[in-house]
Amino acid sequence: MALIYDLAAQSTQMILVLSLAPLLLGFTRKVKARLLRRRGPSIFQPYRDLLRLMRKEVVLADNASWLFRSAPYLIFAATWVAAALVPTFATGLMFSWSADLIVITALLGSVRFVLALAGMDVGTSFGGIGSSREMMFASLAEPAMITIVFVVALIAGSTQLSEIAFHMLSHVELRVSYGLALIGLVIVAIAENGRIPVDNPATHLELTMVHEAMVLEYSGRHLAVIELAAALKLLLYVSLIACIFAPWGLAPHGADLRAMTFGAAAYVAKVAVGGFLLAFFEISTAKMRVFRVPDFLGAALMLGLLGTLLRFVSGSF
Amino acid sequence: MNIPAFEPVDALLIVPALSAVILAFLSGYRLTSYVNFVSSGVAFFFACALLFHRPAAGNYLFVDDLNVVFVVLSTFIGFTTSAYSASYIGHEIETGKLSPAHVRFYHAMYQSMMFAMNLALLANNIGLMWVAVEFATLTTVLMVGIYRTPEALEAAWKYFILGSVGIALALFGTILVYMSAEPVLGEGYDAMVWTSLMQHAPAFSPRLLNVAFVFLMLGYGTKVGLVPMHAWLPDAHAEGPTPISAVLSGLLLNVALYAVLRFKMLLAANTAAIAPGPLMIALGLASLIFAGFMLYRRDDIKRLFAYSSIEHMGIITFAFGMGGPLANFAGLLHMTMHSLTKSAIFFAVGHIAQVKGTQKLANIRGLTESHPVLGWALVAGVMAIAGLPPFGVFMSEFLVVSSTFARQPLLAIPLAFGLLVAFGALLMRLIELAFGEPSESIGEVEASVVPLYFHLALVLLVGLWLEPHVAAWFQNVAASLG
């Protein structure tokens, strides 16, 4: 009985993230438009786009290989699993212990790996440019992420997200390293999702583009799956930040239905706030040149390192 | 005057002397080289006989653990070298480098040199030993100059002058030793006889011994080829016939070293005297490092390996200078291994020079491809001389370096440094010689490579498995060296 209950909770979360992801995207666009005094598309536009893309036929480049065709599904699957492992409305879900924060980071790493390869498969110059830049950003973003993980893990004494969230709930305290980690994580999230100022998701024909350049050759259902994966990734980071730094309302392990629904509501609220902040940030900054990005990410890395050092030097656990 | 009973010791002197006389009158290189080969073999046989039967020490000759090692080794190498020189000289005659008269002279000198060396090793009398070494010098000088080319003559002249000066210094040292012993042992033979000298060494006047050792070290050290008295060695090796280069490296240096060792024991026995170790260590290190650097600029293959001989003599002197059972054992082993390996290398070099028609390193390339048998032998030989396992030299170098580092880390570091420097040079040369596009060659190997491979096999065997009796024997020699 309990098993079924857990299973249900876990699958709810999977469905939840999957369904919420495009919404977040749409919501952010809407908010941006509004802040710019435009009406903007409806917040459900992303769903429509996805459906339309799926119905279109796929045009494969002549020398696209099996890798090119299987990549979208791999990317989607890995992102989805990663997103499903981040506590959204409840901690200690059934499979949460099968992967800790480091694993989640690494899963996103595999996603990037496959995506970069897919970008190079057809053999156009654009795909290559995208992949190479993506890997350069990653080479700084990933260690930054790891250092942030260090900070968090050293505070909470665990790399398990559920444990971390639980710890944050149980002793609420303000530490410098929190702040450092938060800022670092936000920077990493922006870079990883290719948002302004690192990349501009709204443009296509611009040589500074990164993510869009990699998926340039994709069309139809493949593109749809990839777009969905991208949306999932954005949601993942938002919920990650929410789970670590704003764990309020998370239902503890084996909580009853009410707590869970409450947690879900709280989660939606957090996501909305996140989306709003993101939109606000994006309209208030301009995109930076590609070779400035490393400094941007380097800042995140340094913040993470600083936090780690603080943790190492001050208390041990 | 009654005739003493026949002794292998006497045979060791009589056989070479007799055959030298005979060879002086025989002609025809097949016959003479055959006689040469046989008499060397007989000498080797008698040397082995010494292992089982030791005559009592007389006023002139004696046999003990130490010089048996040297005698067996030198007669053995004399034997294999005579086998090698037979085919080598044959080739020299065909190419008209040597006239039959020269060959007759060559063989006579070969035997008289063997005689002189055996005498020097077996002599129980420091004066007699000196005379023998001096005689050996004369004979080798004549053989170095045998090609009559300006280079050969110049090399021989240089060797002669430096050797004579060395000899003179050694004589002065010998006289001083006698002077220091005379008050204790009284006038006459006793004061020049090893056995009695060793017994009464503690009573000798230490200061006189110190002065004596300086002269002896420099004098005999000249013939060992220690820096800075080494100058004769490279040219003598390079300009003489290759068998002679092999004999010089394999035998003559050892004989001189033997003399140094004897006097070192004498000094070590006298506690009041300055310890001889430091001087030997200093000269040894100097030779090692100096020779290591000199290897880099050589362009003549025989000079290259001549300098490597200096390097190894340095190592051996260093080891004996360190003293102690481990280091002495290592020194003895290293000396044996070096003689075998270096003569093997010179055999190979002789063949190479004959098939390539040149001694210039620059004109010898890709041997492993053009002459696999020679090429791989050279590779093996150089690896062995560079002290890489599984060859015997590695065992001795292992013992020298590790035991030194355990006792005097500061001395082991220059030692290892010198070894590496020398190895670097040898390796670069070797790779040029043995690999790459082969250079054109003028002939095939018709001379026998048996002695070459025989030596290498021995060295390999020792590296893997040192026969227990031999080990025990070396060990108590090492112990006696103190």
Next chain:
Amino acid sequence: MPLTVTLWSIGALLGVGALGIALASNAAASRVVYGLCFGLSIILFVAAVVPRSAVALTASFPLGLPWIGAHFRLDVLSAFFLAIVNLGGAAASLYAIGYGAHEKHPSRILPFFPVFLAGMNLVILADDAFAFLVAWEFMSLSSWALVMAHHHDAENRRAGVVYLLMASFGTAALLMAFGLLAGSVGGYSFADIRDATHGPSWKSGLVLALVLLGAGSKAGLVPLHIWLPLAHPAAPSHVSALMSGVMTKVAIYGFIRIVFDLLGPPEFWWSMPPLTLGAITAMLGILSATIQSDLKKLLAYSTIENIGIVFVALGLALAFKANGMALPAGLAFTAALFHVFNHSLFKSLLFFGAGAVLNATGERDIERLGGLIHFMPRTAFLFLGACVAISALPPLNGFVSEWLVFQAILLSPSLPQWSLKLLVPAVGVALALSASLCAGCFVRAFGIAFLGRARSTAAKSAQETDLWSLSAMSGLLGLCLLAGLIPSYLIDTITPAAKAFVGGHMPTQGGIPWLSIVPIAESRSSYNGLLVFLFIVFSAFFAALIVRVLGSNASRRGPAWGCGYPDPGTAAQYTGSSFAQPIRRTLGNVAFVARDHLEMPPPGDTRPARFGVEIHDRVWDGVYTPILRAVDFCAGQLDRTHFLTIQGYLGLVFATLVALLLVIAIWP
């Protein structure tokens, strides 16, 4: 019994070497020799992994140093490394059955290959200093001969010189280390050394330094790594695989054996050199790998990176052990050995792939490859698998070991020493950095070489490689997958070694539900590769299914879109150097000085614009060039003494004599 079998089969390997000389001319020789090697390696592997009692088996022969003899010992650690060595050996032999057929001069390889295998086995079994060093040099020499196999190439000859010089340098260092350990009495057997009371701490520190020099020069620790990227590519590919995947591990074994076993209880500061050097090595290695365009050089540099990771883990283990923290020490040690195992698998696989490409196209330069995924799909798939594994991406095995290392780092704040508190986080960041760079490096390697369109006719005409090679590679990939999905068994096999060498070990993983692994406690962290893998597979299929239901399945082929630009031909593809350019610009100058030259002709000039990059290796320029200069200078100066007149020489003798007499005169 296992030891006896092991020694006998090693002897048999030597015999096979002799056979190689005999058969060298024969056509079928290579199949016979490699077949025998394969069989013997399998036997050795089985003998190593067959369950035994924990007590070490020993044997000794009257070889080597007469009064000591040659001792051999098979304990938990040597068993583990024997398994690695012979697994690699078996794979290489199997691969070579097919690969060797393309060899021009088999007579220069066949005799040395089995000897090389035997040498590595002997190093691991040796139980006295002399046998150890003999085996060690034996290994170096045979591999050197293999490096010199293609000696007509001047580059290879240079590699041979550098390699053997560095090897001998390392041996000299180890020799001195053993000299210190054995003491002046000469107790060279490891048993004596273990029993010996260890001297002052400066002495053990000296030994540590010497071992780092000796083992490090063989393993490729910066700055002693320079020979590795020269020598590994020079050898035939199956040998490169052995040298990179296995021989470096033997070096690590040497380090562990001496530092963790013979050197006695550690002090905390011992851990700092391995940690620092390891981190530096990882960074420099991967950065240099990222800019290489020679596929095998690239792989060699990535080997250097992995060696760095292993040394970091070992340094952590030392630190924990010195502070008596048994459990973390066990974790770090396990991580190190785990990574050693993993690297031996996927690095061999990668070199096999490179060899297959080399055979099919005759090219090592990725700039002239491309599109191979169409011409040699199986090889491409296997190579891709290895790339994923080495980039430390779940669910393959590379990730597990790296994850364990991170877990160990997360435990280190409880180390009391401040120096370590400051050092370890920096090292951790360096590790993370190198891991992510590694992913970039291998995206580049695979993407440029196998994806896109063929950049040369050689690449166009490539054929899929033979079945022997494919089977060897598939076997290795299968093992990578197994080790990644169910690491718990491997961890449990390492446990006894950890118990014996650092006194602690990870909790037994066997009993944990769902086959997941738990370094310390469930509440801290846990990982279940199998589950993650199943999840991904499941959801991938789920997604495919949904798409199939909701969307259309129609698809057609067309020319590449490329933002509407007409297809500009293969030359316009992104090249390897352009791919590496961002990283070269941002991080590159840590490891090397890279200068870009852009020569832009003035307007109206019809010359093409030229772009070139020149790269200077900081280590080479900073460390080795001065040494070479110094040696050359000394040689030049001393060489004058070769041309003195006879008076000059007499003068030398005279001066020496007078000097010595003066010494005597003033001697008290």
Next chain:
Amino acid sequence: MENLSFDVAHLLAGGLVLVSFTLLYQNRMTGLINIFTLHAIVLSLSVAWQAYSQHAPHLYLTAAIAVLFKAVIIPLSLQRIMVRLRIHRDIEVVGGVGMTMLLGICLVALSLVVMLPATAAADPLAREDLAFALSVVLLGLLMMVTRRNAISQVIGFMSLENGLILAATGAKGMPLVVEISVAFSVLIAFIVIGIFLFRIRERFDTVDIQELDRVRGGRR
């Protein structure tokens, strides 16, 4: 009587050193050879005196060899070689005569400093002899180092060897002295009459050793 024997021996040994100095001073070939003859005669005298005072008849033989060989044969043959090879008459000295003389004095001092304390035990006659012998040896060596042509080098070597003989005879009752001196004479015979000058004569117009050294065409 004892006293007298000491004085005479001392006188002769000292004389030998003096003659060595004059050898150093010489810079003309003929003069060099004549002085060397004197050197040999003084040596043989002192050897003979030793034979007399030590009652060692075999030393007379040594003395005889010295006179016959070094004071007669060698100088004559050297003269012949000089004439035959048309060696120019004066000798180049490295670093000037004065310098060498100064060095020589330092050497004598050195040998006294080294020898006198070392031989404290031995009887005074031997001590003086040994000290003088050492200085003769060193002076001979100095001469070989500073003289440029072969004949003067040979002479330097022979004076060195005279010093050795002096030491050997000075050592009380040393056996094999005769043999040693004979062996040495053979050595010198080799050098002097020996094949080498002739061989060199065949190929070079001079026995100046620098010519010899020039043969070495940068061979390494």
